[in-house]
């Protein structure tokens with residue numbers, strides 16, 4: 001099994017020194033990469049800027065902006081059997097990146113923002129037999145919104161979690177299928193949740209496990 005994992009936040013620059021981002025630590029994605037390597041899988045990690053060391057034995061591409069994450073992911077996905085999109089991607093970016101440094105105006109400023117690329121939606125649209133697992137970070141109507149996201153991004157499954165997961169050492173996730181069925185619930189330290197997710201994928205998708213289980 002060869003898996004692509006996206007992890008961490010992305011950054012969108014207003015000028016050469018200022019950016020918009022979020023508080024993602026990258027811990028969930030890195031824990032998944034570690035669990036997948038420990039399971040004997042080949043791992044391609046596309047990581048936004050985080051303060052973590054990638055696990056030994058995984059191929060890592062360091063990116064900063066959403067466009068860079070999109071380009072690395074779209075390039076690597078065809079060589080993989082599936083993707084887990086754990087990155088907390090910026091949804092918007094300033095319409096223009098100002099060269100140098102914006103100066104104070106003495107009054108309020110308005111920044112026009114446009115949507116970034118949706119990395120997972122693009123991978124889902126091009127999956128062609130590969131499996132696709134997304135995350136859904138939901139504050140309101142969690143199940144309904146997560147299922148809409150799953151369908152919109154052509155995922156096979158989506159892991160529903162709450163905004164409290166961002167930057168935290170623990171996580172609590174619900175694995176949803178396209179028909180709305182709950183396939184599993186896992187909670188605890190991110191390393192443990194990651195192991196359970198990888199074991200679940202291995203048991204249902206990994207040809208080696210299927211042979212061993214039959």
Ligand code: CTP
Pocket residue numbers: 006066085086087088089090091116117118119120121133134135136137138149
């Ligand atoms: N995602 C992505 N590219 C984006 C936005 C999100 O690949 N531009 C992925 C995330 O990695 C995650 C899934 O899509 O696996 C859902 O992310 P989430 O932030 O919950 O949803 P959004 O699509 O950003 O929608 P919204 O913020 O409106 O809830």
